[in-house]
Amino acid sequence: MRRRREAWRAAHPTAATVLSVTVTVLAAVLVVGALLLPNTVVGLRPVKFARIPAEAIIGAAVMLALPRRPRIALAAVSGVALGAVTVLNFLDMGFKQYLGRTFNPILDWTLLSDAQSYLNDSLGRTVTLAATIGVVLLVLLLFLLLALSTVRLGNLLARNTGAATRGTLIAGVAWITCSSLGLQISGVPIASDRTASALKIEARNVADTLRDEAEFQKVAKVDAFGDTPGSQLVPDLRGKDMIFTFIESYGRSAIEDPIEAPGVDATLDARTKALAKAGFHAKSGWLTSATYGGSSWLGHSTTMSGLWISNQQRYRTVMASDHMSLTDAFKKTGAFDTVGVMPGVQKGWPEQKWYGLDKVYNAFRLGYKGPKFSWSTMPDQYALQQYQERVHSKKPTAGKSRMSLLILTSSHQPWAPIPKMVGWDQLGDGSVFKGIEAAGNKSADVIADTTKSRQEYGKSVQYSVTALTEWLERYGDDDTVLVFLGDHQPIARVSGNHASRDVPVAIVAKDPKVLDKIADWNWTDGLRPAHDAPVWKMSSFRDRFLTAYGSTPHPKKG
CATH class of the missing domain: 3.40.720.10 (Alkaline Phosphatase, subunit A)
Incomplete structure (x- = not known):
């Protein structure tokens, strides 16, 4: 398989280059898009995706410092983790649209079966089954694509250490400058730490949920x-x-x-x-x-x-x-x-x-x-x-x-x-x-x-x-x-x-x-x-x- 791939590249160098660049660009778009994805439907505006994600800069710096095997492992794990955050963002969108609140990762998984029952009653068993299978496949595909994308981008950085280091430093300086000056586009800060902030919020929600459970038992x-x-x-x-x-x-x-x-x-x-x-x-x-x-x-x-x-x-x-x-x-x-x-x-x-x-x-x-x-x-x-x-x-x-x-x-x-x-x-x-x-x-x-x-x-x-x-x-x-x-x-x-x-x-x-x-x-x-x-x-x-x-x-x- 590998020999065939190399033979095809040798026979079609221009097409191979175009394909490689296209896949790399798509991988970057997918990762950056996931890092910047808001968790509300009303927040889905183009300007939200025109920001500089701090997590990408930090991730690039870490990847540049790691040898090959740890780099690939970390990239794959990071892609899966980013997939999980993305799924939570989509769940937040749905819950806000229907229940007026965000998804609680401790308590709300059981409500997904209720949602499935509701769709079954509203749209029929066949449509519901197809939708359920489709959602599961899309989630699995999202995890796979993000993992492959982060690995590909990590390898790209390793192959171009000099340019990648300079680019990372420039992006870092740009992020710090935009953050310090509070620069915005249409009211949206250019410097973003969307995913890091989301993880902090989720961690706080989990802690609050566990604390609330203990306190409410006393109240009841x-x-x-x-x-x-x-x-x-x-x-x-x-x-x-x-x-x-x-x-x-x-x-x-x-x-x-x-x-x-x-x-x-x-x-x-x-x-x-x-x-x-x-x-x-x-x-x-x-x-x-x-x-x-x-x-x-x-x-x-x-x-x-x-x-x-x-x-x-x-x-x-x-x-x-x-x-x-x-x-x-x-x-x-x-x-x-x-x-x-x-x-x-x-x-x-x-x-x-x-x-x-x-x-x-x-x-x-x-x-x-x-x-x-x-x-x-x-x-x-x-x-x-x-x-x-x-x-x-x-x-x-x-x-x-x-x-x-x-x-x-x-x-x-x-x-x-x-x-x-x-x-x-x-x-x-x-x-x-x-x-x-x-x-x-x-x-x-x-x-x-x-x-x-x-x-x-x-x-x-x-x-x-x-x-x-x-x-x-x-x-x-x-x-x-x-x-x-x-x-x-x-x-x-x-x-x-x-x-x-x-x-x-x-x-x-x-x-x-x-x-x-x-x-x-x-x-x-x-x-x-x-x-x-x-x-x-x-x-x-x-x-x-x-x-x-x-x-x-x-x-x-x-």
Whole structure:
């Protein structure tokens, strides 16, 4: 093979030279590009790649000082390490676009399987499998190419020691000069240490994550109501039909974004009037969610625990603890049966114990025979009707009331296709939705279009709010108390790169005493919170709610 290569070079010297130079240039472009690659989509500007990377200068100096074997070994390892940094940069881009934060190399690997499941539900198994294989191959190819590129560049330096030494010194002086003078191009510093800084940040994040885990374990053991007897928990809600409902991705953007808000606001106002006509009244405010764009379970657990559950490690810690959830508080009274309706749960759900739910209806226990709507296993209207038939219409255990936890899914991305409301008496086993699903938008078309994503997101929220409030109007009674809220804002591509993490929350009831208890919260009348309505951290809701409805604090200290 080597002889053939040498023979070809001898026979085609010009072509061999051109090919060699081209490969070397491509290797340099690949390495320098990887060193300068930003970790945000908005940062992908040409000017970011017109800088001088300090790491390349230092690397060249080290390569020049090493003998052949150590040089090749170090170059290969450096290429692989640069490949790892590049992969992390791309992961950061994706996480910022969807979850509004960077990738955590300690905690977030498990979320990649969730992303794969989401793609499978949205785009189909074949596309997902092809995409997964493609990504794996691209990552492996990136590692290989960067390793080969750094080795090639190292060998080039060794073959041209004099010129390489002078070039390295010139580049070093240029870097120091640009750094000292703060020289910039279009606001971007010419002297770059992007990769070194990224590694420092990652190291600090790892250390912070490990420290946070230890500190949070102590925090989770402290509970203002942890030792409160059941007889002193929510005494003012005894006898009530208590329902807590999360609406997927229902964020402030739905109410205030110029594209999404007109339809959503009109729906909220119309449903406020319809509920008032049926005797229900509402108050609403804002909560700042612990998550953004996804990981809904972090929002659910933050609301119910009174703790700031902002990552998967914190979530696991709380689920393994005896820290009381808001739903478990109702169970501890002994005066409520507790039930969950979780159409998004498609596997074992051990969290049921921590939530204090006597019974849970997952996606497979609701009898749905219709089509999936992308990720959502069934339309919210169907899930609510099944809740009515299987739970709400049944009498609780003698002498008890009922507390329910519902998690609705129709407003989950990619917001295509979106269900439509049908007659409540026509729902049957869900087959009525086959035509609606078939006539709806295709997920791939909406995912690829930001404006359309925003429009369809707004429509999905309108659908979920309408389904929930129509159910309340149709089946609620004098003792029904509904608390509903969003778990997080939609993805950054829909809500904007600088959107808040606020979500709407509302309490709806017929009994005026229920809303009188929260009069000092200064929430807005109706389902649509005012722009300047109070904003609380989501983690503060549990204790405020328990206090408002007569619970007596008995702190439990770790």
